[in-house]
Amino acid sequence: MLTLIIVSVIALISSSEGTKVMYGFSSRVGRGSLARTIYNRVLEDENHRHDNHSYWYFVKRSSLPADLCDSFLQLDQDSETSDFLENCYEKSDWVFMQIYHSIAKSLLSWFMENTSINGWLGRGSMFVFSRQQFMQLMDIDVDWKGENLLDLGAGDGEVTKMMAPYFHQTYATETSKPMVRRLTDKGYGVLDVDSWDDGSLTFDLVACLNLLDRCDKPLSILHSIKKVLKPGGRVIVAAVLPFKPYVEFGPSDNMPTEEIMVMGRTFEEQSTSFVKDVFEPAGFELVKFSRVPYLCEGDLESSFYVLHDALFVLKLSEYG
Secondary structure, three states: OHHHHHHHHHHHHHOOOOHHHHHOOOHHHOOOHHHHHHHHHHHHHHHHHOOOOHHHHOOOHHHOOHHHHHHEOOOOOOHHHHHHHHHHHHHHOOHHHHHHHHHHHHHHOOOOOHHHHHHHHOOOOEEOOOHHHHHHHHOOOOOOOEEEEEEEOOOOOOOHHHOHHHEEEEEEOOOOHHHHHHHHHOOOEEOOOOOOOOOOOOEEEEEEEOOOOOOOOHHHHHHHHHHHEEEEEEEEEEEEOOOOOOOOOOOOOOOOOOOOOOOOOOHHHHHHHHHHHHHOOOOEEEEEEEEEEEEEEOOOOOOEEEEEEEEEEEEEOOOO
């Protein structure tokens, strides 16, 4: 009800030609269209609230080789995932805060990368898996405790906190300085991005979530993970498919120095290629494989945004 009242008020304000200039929106959000944008989002949110989003988790098993099919773990939208979505709906209803974020983002984008903007504004948190899903992936129960965890490229730490309760110590790396401050505020030990693999620490679990397509040297990162992983340790990797590298903090062309060759067009084909053409040659063996949505808090136009993650749990190969 409150959202509809706000929409009505904005519709009246937006009828004036000056709205477009006052709020700093692009031509896409001009006269009267702000109210339409919010109204359409409210309708979209209602549809999502009545959807269990099973297609986010669907994998065509008949298109997988036997080893991936045997390793596949079927997940679904659980209560923590639904809670994240509800929080997204609520935040998108904060209309004037979203307007402020929109204006600030357009100004800051002249001299700051998008990740740092989100860190500075405290927006755009991500969700990959819940605590319950993490326990399923790792084959642990709620009382299990490992010694330490390293989350590479941890962002604001909202995904890290799904794993941290199961370890005595949690470490992270992050390139964006505003995000480093957020990780420090959460009590995580932040390691230098250039020296986390110097051998001073080894880890029970290394998380590499949605990083391989966003870093300059993904193959070097996989090699470094091998160096810091304890015997019997695990690696959890999430990769957005279709695989499209884009380096935010790096070369001017935003392309990586090291290229990962992922073959195929479908989700199943590219997932298979990741295992056969990337992980196995790098010295890893597949333990579990799943598909999850990579969710991000939204804005006025959409309460959340979703990409499609292939999720891999790996261990060191006995032949690697």
